[in-house]
Amino acid sequence: MASVPARTDLARTYLDHAATTPMVPVAIEAMTAQLGHVGNPSSLHASGRAARRVVEESREIVAASLGAKPAEVVFTSGGTEADNLAIKGAYAASSPRGRDRVVISAIEHHAVLDPARWLADRLGADLVRADLVEVQVSTSGVVILDELIRAVDERTAVVSVMWANNEIGTLQPVAEVARIARRVGALAHSDAVQAVGHVPVDFAASGLDLLTVTGHKLGGPVGVGALLARREVSLEPTQHGGGQERDLRSGTLDVVAVAGFAAALKVAVEAQTAERARLERLRRRLVETVLAAAPDAVVHGPADPALRLPNVVNVELPGCSADALLLLFDAAGLDCSTGSACTAGVAQPSHVLLALGRSVTQARSALRFSLGHSSTGADIDALARALPEVLSRARAAART
Ligand SMILES: Cc1ncc(COP(=O)(O)O)c(C=O)c1O
Missing domain, CATH: 3.90.1150.10 (Aspartate Aminotransferase, domain 1)
Structure with a gap:
């Protein structure tokens, strides 16, 4: 019978941590402790409730590590899904109310850039195409705030500017971006995938409505992350089904991955x-x-x-x-x-x-x-x- 090939550690110099970083021991331990257990966290019986407890304790850890409330944590399969939910979900909820503009920086990761361009280029059926503005950056990669202010108006559904750029590492004035969005009632999102664990990230203090984080850039497993979403924010789900995660992200939660993500996030933020x-x-x-x-x-x-x-x-x-x-x-x-x-x-x-x-x-x-x-x-x-x-x-x- 064919088996999955074993991956031995190669004697290599790894200088690609922004692509993915090794798991930290506490994450491996947290996951190992969950691997042998059964229970769907949505099930009402004791096994389900035990799984749910792990998820909710992990949610509290994620929230506490990022200056958020537990109810604001929506677990996803990672950064790409959280970014898609933020951009498409905010647009779908706001465009029927006359907000059809999406404003992003010109240096967003493709996980933001591509859903935004999709909204502008290829949207079908019942939603109007987005009016997408990609705001330019300085030669060192900082979003030009005057241009952002000009782009963001009463028609804007969502403004998305990443916390830290994945290619050149530039940090963005996220709190200022959030203020600019709030002045006109637009939602403010930031992809903080590369920032968390490297610089302080506080969701409440930032003034943002939405924030993306992922496990595998901070010592957790691949395939899990979260969108932090303020409770008042109106988002349309991009994935429909069992109604998990405040009905924003249907799908059975991966308890093992969620536990590893929370454990890694806690130590990354503490260190x-x-x-x-x-x-x-x-x-x-x-x-x-x-x-x-x-x-x-x-x-x-x-x-x-x-x-x-x-x-x-x-x-x-x-x-x-x-x-x-x-x-x-x-x-x-x-x-x-x-x-x-x-x-x-x-x-x-x-x-x-x-x-x-x-x-x-x-x-x-x-x-x-x-x-x-x-x-x-x-x-x-x-x-x-x-x-x-x-x-x-x-x-x-x-x-x-
Ligand atoms: C800034 C940024 N956003 C989003 C992603 C996508 O995250 P994930 O791999 O968890 O889908 C990455 C990964 O390279 C990233 O660097």
Whole structure:
């Protein structure tokens, strides 16, 4: 009988934590403790109630970790689903009331960008097409607030600006975005997938109506996340069925994954301050290492640590193709990325780098290194050893 292949740990240098980061031991323990149990959390019998208890305790942990109320936590299958529910759900609830505009930043992750463009381009039947505005960003990737203010009006259903960008790490003025949306009665959403665990994220203090978080970027399992949604917010579900999660997200909850997500989120948030300082020191070494080997390299995003994530370095290496660099690093035992994992492999320049004003050629020579809880100085040493050879071979390949 065929069996699923075992995945052994490879002796590699992993510098792609923004794509996914290893699970932390407490998450594995929390999940292992649930694996042998039966019970659908919607069932009324004792087994169901025991499962429900795990879900509700996890909900309380998620809420407490993010400055939210338990009733505001809607568990989903991850960031993509939460973003889709926020954008499409807010639009479907608001457009019949004359709010048919959707305003997002030009550097959103595809999990926000694509549902917003779908609302504008391909919507069928009973909903009118959205009037989508993609607000431009500065050269360091900060949304231009004057443009946002001009775009957001009484017709706006939802404004979505990510808390931290996944490719260049820029932090956005989320509380200001929420204020701008609130002034005209529009809903404010932020994709905080990359921010949670790296910078403070407080849902209540942010003034947002909706916030996305996912498990696998913070040491939890893949396939679980949450949309935080204020109780007063009117959302249409994007998925229909058993009416779980306040009827916003039908489907039997994955108790094991929810428990692992909550356990990982709690430790990520508790460790955030110390971890931010530690990763910032590693990041500085990483940048110095790259600039020593390639003095003409361009590091994207703000230089000021207060304005960006501590774990993401996006660097343009002139005269090299990022695809070639990625393959050469891969052959040298080092994992990194040419952009967001979701678009990696698709031969398109990053929409984020183009929005910063980089040319197609420049955007195609940019690599992302990202650090996480298991990163150490040894990872930077390995990068330093691999860089000279990788760079000279990538430059030679680009000349041919
Ligand atoms: C900013 C951002 N939003 C959303 C997602 C999608 O999250 P998930 O993989 O949980 O669907 C990602 C993943 O790369 C991301 O970086």
